[in-house]
Amino acid sequence: MTGVTLADIERFFVEEAALLDEWRLEEWLSLFADDGRYLVPSLDQPQSDHRTTLFLIADDRKTLASRVRQLLSGQTWAENPRSRTRRLVTNFRILDERADSVTTTANFAVWRFQHDATDVYVGRYVNVLVRVGAGLMFRERRVILDLETLRPHGKLSFIL
Amino acid sequence: MEQRLADELIIDDRAGGIFRVNRRAFTDPAIFEVEKREVFDRSWLYAGHASEIAKPGDFITRRVGGRPLILVRDRTGAPHALLNSCPHRGNIVCRERAGSGAQNFVCFYHAWNFDLDGSLAGVPDEASYTPAFDRRAMGMKPVPRFENYKGMLFVNYDREAEDLITFLGNAREYLDYMLDFGGDDVEIVPGSQAYSMKANWKLLIENSIDGYHAVPTHYRYFVQYLNDMGADNSAWLGQRRQLGIGLALGGGHSVIENPQRRTPVMSTADDELAQIRARLVERYGPERAHRIADFSRNLFIFPNLILISNWHTIRTWYPLAPDYIEIDAWAALPRDESPALRQKRYENFISFLGPAGFGTPDDVSGLEGCQRGFATCRELEWSDISRGMGKEQPSSQDELQMRGFWRRWNALMRGERGPTDCSDRPPAAHRAAAE
Numbered sequence: 001m002t003g004v005t006l007a008d009i010e011r012f013f014v015e016e017a018a019l020l021d022e023w024r025l026e027e028w029l030s031l032f033a034d035d036g037r038y039l040v041p042s043l044d045q046p047q048s049d050h051r052t053t054l055f056l057i058a059d060d061r062k063t064l065a066s067r068v069r070q071l072l073s074g075q076t077w078a079e080n081p082r083s084r085t086r087r088l089v090t091n092f093r094i095l096d097e098r099a100d101s102v103t104t105t106a107n108f109a110v111w112r113f114q115h116d117a118t119d120v121y122v123g124r125y126v127n128v129l130v131r132v133g134a135g136l137m138f139r140e141r142r143v144i145l146d147l148e149t150l151r152p153h154g155k156l157s158f159i160l
Numbered sequence: 161m162e163q164r165l166a167d168e169l170i171i172d173d174r175a176g177g178i179f180r181v182n183r184r185a186f187t188d189p190a191i192f193e194v195e196k197r198e199v200f201d202r203s204w205l206y207a208g209h210a211s212e213i214a215k216p217g218d219f220i221t222r223r224v225g226g227r228p229l230i231l232v233r234d235r236t237g238a239p240h241a242l243l244n245s246c247p248h249r250g251n252i253v254c255r256e257r258a259g260s261g262a263q264n265f266v267c268f269y270h271a272w273n274f275d276l277d278g279s280l281a282g283v284p285d286e287a288s289y290t291p292a293f294d295r296r297a298m299g300m301k302p303v304p305r306f307e308n309y310k311g312m313l314f315v316n317y318d319r320e321a322e323d324l325i326t327f328l329g330n331a332r333e334y335l336d337y338m339l340d341f342g343g344d345d346v347e348i349v350p351g352s353q354a355y356s357m358k359a360n361w362k363l364l365i366e367n368s369i370d371g372y373h374a375v376p377t378h379y380r381y382f383v384q385y386l387n388d389m390g391a392d393n394s395a396w397l398g399q400r401r402q403l404g405i406g407l408a409l410g411g412g413h414s415v416i417e418n419p420q421r422r423t424p425v426m427s428t429a430d431d432e433l434a435q436i437r438a439r440l441v442e443r444y445g446p447e448r449a450h451r452i453a454d455f456s457r458n459l460f461i462f463p464n465l466i467l468i469s470n471w472h473t474i475r476t477w478y479p480l481a482p483d484y485i486e487i488d489a490w491a492a493l494p495r496d497e498s499p500a501l502r503q504k505r506y507e508n509f510i511s512f513l514g515p516a517g518f519g520t521p522d523d524v525s526g527l528e529g530c531q532r533g534f535a536t537c538r539e540l541e542w543s544d545i546s547r548g549m550g551k552e553q554p555s556s557q558d559e560l561q562m563r564g565f566w567r568r569w570n571a572l573m574r575g576e577r578g579p580t581d582c583s584d585r586p587p588a589a590h591r592a593a594a595e
Binding site for chain 2: 045057079115156
């Protein structure tokens with residue numbers, strides 16, 4: 001995809017991280033193309049395909065839109081009261097460039113605070129981005145966690 | 161002392177219709193110690209599935225009933241459940257989570273090595289031992305009891321325990337429905353869920369067979385998600401909802417059984433599911449096919465195993481403390497299904513279940529909330545589990561299926577042996593007195 005620089009990629013990563021930490025989830029959802037997917041592989045199958053492996057999350061855009069609506073509704077008890085989160089996103093790289101898309105990656109650490117507990121989620125993002133108009137949009141947002149288990153986290157109820 | 165400990169924990173007034181559990185049962189470390197000995201160390205515990213060690217040399221390691229185990233298939237194809245601790249000096253022998261093509265196991269500490277059936281194959285510098293050293297007695301120790309029911313591998317740490325079929329009792333019929341639903345053997349699919357809960361292990365039992373909590377706790381699924389998917393949710397809630405039944409099966413096992421209510425993802429698989437149903441009729445006859453295919457069930461097998469047919473999950477858990485459990489869950493699906501149907505089953509599973517589904521995280525949050533609430537257990541002593549007492553047939557929104565668990569738990573905690581009456585029926589003596 002011509003004309004996309006590492007600086008563009010970094011800005012995109014940093015700005016979407018801010019949307020998530022500020023719970024501006026509808027704005028974040030609007031970054032997804034119609035065929036966009038939000039994927040979190042199971043922790044014991046980090047390099048796998050959601051069509052042939054049980055994932056933790058394999059949302060298409062319609063399901064992701066429902067996830068966002070649920071999270072903002074106040075009736076998702078796992079996130080009411082909401083978690084506080086803070087994510088550090090770094091080590092940006094461009095992995096692959098195609099005519100219509102660019103595959104990018106970044107490392108993350110997300111701290112999550114809720115009910116007097118602190119949990120840390122560590123891993124990397126792999127985003128497949130497409131250009132729409134002047135901006136970039138997700139065709140795929142893949143969250144590959146380095147954790148071996150979700151213990152003692154217990155749940156992944158906010159958006160990573 | 162144990163009798164006194166347990167006597168104070170349950171109020172089971174069958175004539176009056178009141179059932180209460182003292183909240184110390186969820187918090188007291190002394191009770192937890194008795195539970196490990198009297199419940200977990202005497203019961204058959206689900207360890208894994210034969211499909212996870214399908215070929216000779218395949219192995220998995222996991223903690224079952226608090227012990228590290230290796231489940232392995234040896235060169236002859238026989239499965240073994242070995243305690244994963246070196247008989248020499250104790251080190252964990254196999255440190256991988258899973259693997260295939262294993263020839264032997266080697267403890268790295270002193271390089272003792274073992275055949276896949278656990279027998280000791282090699283000891284460096286064996287000549288330095290006396291003649292009393294018996295290599296044959298120094299193999300990796302198998303679990304005391306190990307049985308396979310239709311591919312489900314169970315262990316028991318009590319050498320004197322009844323056999324698995326006897327233990328399963330009336331739950332076996334329902335377990336068969338759970339395993340036969342696809343008209344083919346099931347297998348564990350890739351991608352497992354390993355999570356935790358800061359809550360007592362018995363809270364997850366109650367929750368897993370609790371129809372009453374479904375709509376308030378899981379409003380986001382039954383109202384928001386189903387609406388967002390354009391699904392008809394009238395079978396699940398409101399005036400036209402279809403209520404099922406709750407059963408205490410004896411032995412502490414329980415089931416809730418509802419009319420089959422199709423989820424949004426599986427509604428897109430009507431043709432495939434109709435074909436499977438036709439195969440079930442062919443194989444088992446119309447009545448049994450009806451029992452298998454036209455109901456959804458949550459089957460609890462005492463003391464820590466749940467199978468849920470809507471999502472085809474096998475889930476087990478074990479407490480590390482009164483207020484903390486480790487949970488493992490898998491999807492068990494028919495072996496030869498089409499890739500397209502498989503993918504739908506995956507999407508269906510994670511739409512509700514697992515640490516990021518639209519159901520499980522809210523259960524985790526709720527049960528952790530119960531546990532935090534139990535800090536008041538000296539002032540607020542009892543949890544009430546009386547719903548549906550006195551009914552001829554309690555519904556799946558009642559709590560007979562939980563009382564069935566608690567009655568068995570209570571009997572074991574009191575050191576009682578033999579069968580337990582898990583039903584709501586007043587004992588004959590009470591009935592006679594009433595007449």
